[in-house]
Amino acid sequence: MKDVAEHARVSVSTVSYVLNDSGPVAPERRNRVLDAVRVLEYSPNESARSLKRRSASTIGLVVPELTNQFFATVAEGVQKAASARDVLVVLCVPDATGQPEESHAKLLRGQRLDGVVFLSGTGTLPASILELSRFGPVVLVDEQIPGFDLPAVACDxxxxxxxxxxxxxxxxxxxxxxxxxxxxxxxxxxxxxxxxxxxxxxxxxxxxxxxxxxxxxxxxxxxxxxxxxxxxxxxxxxxxxxxxxxxxxxxxxxxxxxxxxxxxxxxxxxxxxxxxxxxxxxxxxxxxxPAHDMGYKAVTALFDLLENKESELLGLLPTTVQLRDSVAPPPAGSP
Structure with a gap:
């Protein structure tokens, strides 16, 4: 930002106002800043911006596998909600690597994430995920893990x-x-x-x-x-x-x-x-x-928690029976 400010002959605060649309800037100065951004190919450091704004820029998603369409659809919901907020999703798929959930949880712990959406494939909570929950929100999807008071989005x-x-x-x-x-x-x-x-x-x-x-x-x-x-x-x-x-x-x-x-x-x-x-x-x-909705609501709830708001999205979502062709009365004569 200092380089952009020098190139545009403005202050760093003016560059910040333009990039974040957070303050009034005269049109001529705004154009000089935008020209400098293009010439210098400036790209903001999202991690630094996250620390400055105290808002999320990267979240983690742990999902057991993606060959199961249910998990893939949940992941799509997570990605859609994150994309709407310009947030990056770090994806970990234990089955794809052959490594246990704990290994991926340790990897995520080192990424300075703002929060994690976690789908357990084992019904247990890795120690590293529990450690992450002490520094940022961890929202469970499609599971509740007894003994751990973690927010969850699941179905009935x-x-x-x-x-x-x-x-x-x-x-x-x-x-x-x-x-x-x-x-x-x-x-x-x-x-x-x-x-x-x-x-x-x-x-x-x-x-x-x-x-x-x-x-x-x-x-x-x-x-x-x-x-x-x-x-x-x-x-x-x-x-x-x-x-x-x-x-x-x-x-x-x-x-x-x-x-x-x-x-x-x-x-x-x-x-x-x-x-x-x-x-x-x-x-x-x-x-x-509603697998997609569960993923989407989990991210929305995570952001509510980041903003210290009480989320109304946590809890059990309704299910509906789909009657099709695989059920009929038992064969004649069956007891």
Missing amino acids: SRRGAREVARHVLDQGHRRIAVISGPSALWTAQQRLAGYREAVAGAGMDPDEVPILVGDYRQASGTALADQALSRPVAQRPTALLCANDLMAIGALEYCKSAGIRVPEDVSIVGFDDLPLSSLITPRLTTVRQ
């Missing part, structure tokens, strides 16, 4: 799971199996609780419903569907409640390979409403959660 997974399970039960299904997510994750716990509530509401014993624990990936849905359905027709479930769409798609894949018709022989539901879920055959009945 319990209600969504309860409603989609109730739809399956209303079709007459009584032999049901659950393909759950990782037991350490809050989302998996909430969805399992919702399924159990629906089963209890139908007069059944939730403890008698088989629970097969997956990892939210498609391959685990395929393997667990094999485990659930590789038994005599009279004994196998007539419906699978899958805790996310990728595992439901894996279950559909298994059924096609095994000659099991969906939904004529087995009904399958998912959770997330990935874009792919309405394109596959049969189209997947699932629970929609």
Whole structure:
């Protein structure tokens, strides 16, 4: 800025007024400053400006993977909200590097970030993220981590799971199996609780419903569907409640390979409403959660916290059941 001021024959404060549009400057002086900026190819130091203004210029985003469309859509929401504020997003994807969340958290800690949006793939909070939370806001997305009082933007997974399970039960299904997510994750716990509530509401014993624990990936849905359905027709479930769409798609894949018709022989539901879920055959009945909105609201909440404002965006967002083609009444004669 001193070089620009010397070239334009004005004071440094005048350059600041022009660049930040923060004070009155005569048109002739403004033009001289802008000409100097072009000639010298001046680019402001955003880190320095951030310290000066006490406002954010760079935030971090930790997301488990981007091959899962849900996480990618959350990341898009984060990027859109950050771009609207001219804020840079430092992206860390543990699965892409093979390094644990803790390694990425340590990397972010050294970047002098103004805040972090964190999507846990393990249900735990790395020590370095906890350290970051002492110096700037850390907002969780799609998870709440017990024992840590961190702000979070998530969906009402319990209600969504309860409603989609109730739809399956209303079709007459009584032999049901659950393909759950990782037991350490809050989302998996909430969805399992919702399924159990629906089963209890139908007069059944939730403890008698088989629970097969997956990892939210498609391959685990395929393997667990094999485990659930590789038994005599009279004994196998007539419906699978899958805790996310990728595992439901894996279950559909298994059924096609095994000659099991969906939904004529087995009904399958998912959770997330990935874009792919309405394109596959049969189209997947699932629970929609607003992934893009969660990412966007997480950044907005982070800025509210940076400005010492009480954010109204934290909490549980609504989910909606998307009724499609993968659910039908159980086969005739099923108990």
